[in-house]
Amino acid sequence: MTGSAFKNCVQRHWTCPGALGTMALLATLVLAAFAATPGAAKPMMSPVDFATPEQEAQYQKLVRELRCTVCQSETIYESNAALAGDMRRRVYEMTVAGASEQEIIDFLVQRYGDYVRYRPAFQANTALLWVSPFLILVAGTLIWLQAVRQRRRALTRAGLTADERAALERFRHGE
Amino acid sequence: MKLRRVLLPLVAVLAILGLFYVGLGMDARELPSPLVGKPAPAFELESFFDPEVTITEADFIGEVALVNVWASWCVTCLREKPLLMELARQGITIHSFNYRDTRADAMRYLSRDNNPYTTIAFDPDGDAGLEWGVYATPETYVLDARGMIRYKRIGPLNAKILEEEVLPLIARLEAEKP
Structure with missing residues (x-):
């Protein structure tokens, strides 16, 4: 043609x-x-x-x-x-x-x-665009790990009397 | 510990608000012009007035000039035309592409004593338009004397743009001409 x-x-x-x-x-x-x-x-x-x-x-x-x-x-x-x-x-x-x-x-x-281009090329001014989902994933994971660790530390924190600890245990088990 | 619990979300929210603020300031309709700073793209078209005559980018090059893309079906072009007439009266060279048009319609658009253009290349299929990165009519380029594109306006010119951007640029280019 x-x-x-x-x-x-x-x-x-x-x-x-x-x-x-x-x-x-x-x-x-x-x-x-x-x-x-x-x-x-x-x-x-x-x-x-x-x-x-x-x-x-x-x-x-x-x-x-x-x-x-x-x-x-x-x-x-x-x-x-x-x-x-x-x-x-x-x-x-x-x-x-x-x-x-x-x-x-x-x-x-x-x-x-x-x-x-509908699919942006990976270059200096689009790097953030491509990388940001992974950055957010990493940041989220770090925050989550931190929260878990803090909660665990709070549970084993010293300074409670035996009574208080027993009360806490009861509370945790919903009594 | 308590400070962190307040500070961290605060910083995060501020960061997001900052991004929103920058985003609001951006214009999604602003179109990039990668051709600015590059030489006028090559093309080969019939002259609007004479199909026997071929016009190429060489006919646009030689002095500081505007290149305007227009069509008779383009209402905005018609509104922009008096401004171009005024520029032509001031002695500014205006080359042009007649874009996706027919000779008969465009001839009516020009009418005999109402033509601001020094040169008109006839581009019925938008071939040169693609080479020049034309989005939509009207569009105006400023060429320097060596044929480099120094400025591009997508959409109509107006008095403000002319006074603040185009005319000072033309004066500057005239001054730097060898």
């Missing part, structure tokens, strides 16, 4: 579905993600002319990982915006021309910034 034929295909078949269409599309996407079997039904907005299955896989992966920069919370796969169409077309053209995944991502990052 030539470039202009592809454009026609874009204009004719990648028209904007309404809200219902988007839902159907999402459903298809979810199904496709879970089924993920070769030969499963193709989502409706896919170009079909790829030289190799690897190229198609790369295209399908990339359009789900790149952000439609004007819609902010959609991937270019989901979005009906004209710009998303342009970006899909460019991903397709570069894929068919043999560009690697990284080359295509770099191309778009150079022009639209890191923002275009």
Whole structure:
């Protein structure tokens, strides 16, 4: 398929579905993600002319990982915006021309910034973002250990009379 | 011991409030412009007025200039246009991309004596738009005399932005021109 034929295909078949269409599309996407079997039904907005299955896989992966920069919370796969169409077309053209995944991502990052990646790369300004869940986990564990140790220490604290200790024991057993 | 019991949660709450405060100050709609500081991206398009003539990035380079991305379907562009007319009257060069448009519609938009643009490259498929990292019309870049992008505004220009950012920058770039 030539470039202009592809454009026609874009204009004719990648028209904007309404809200219902988007839902159907999402459903298809979810199904496709879970089924993920070769030969499963193709989502409706896919170009079909790829030289190799690897190229198609790369295209399908990339359009789900790149952000439609004007819609902010959609991937270019989901979005009906004209710009998303342009970006899909460019991903397709570069894929068919043999560009690697990284080359295509770099191309778009150079022009639209890191923002275009739905999955932020691990780099200096995103390190906190990636690491914070683990930091919170470690901090939580430390606080929990501390609390357990304190409670245990309180139980064995000296300075109580035999009566007091007996009363404490009774209290602990709910009498 | 008691001090710790009060202090620790207090510090934690303050830290979280601090994060919230910083987060409130951030604008989620602010879009990054990685092209600022880079050379004008290459492109090759038909001239708007003459399909036989090819326009490339070289036609935009040579003097301090604005590059404006516009379309006839873009209402905000129409509102921005008087400002561009005024800039053109002041002798500022404005190159432009006519973005995702048709010649007939855009011609009506310009009407003959109402064209602020020195050069118009015709970009019906948004090809150059992608190279230039265009989000949406209108967008305006400032190029220095060597063709480096020095500033980018996503969205319409207005008097305040012109006076505080664009015009001083143009004056500075004119001054540093060899």
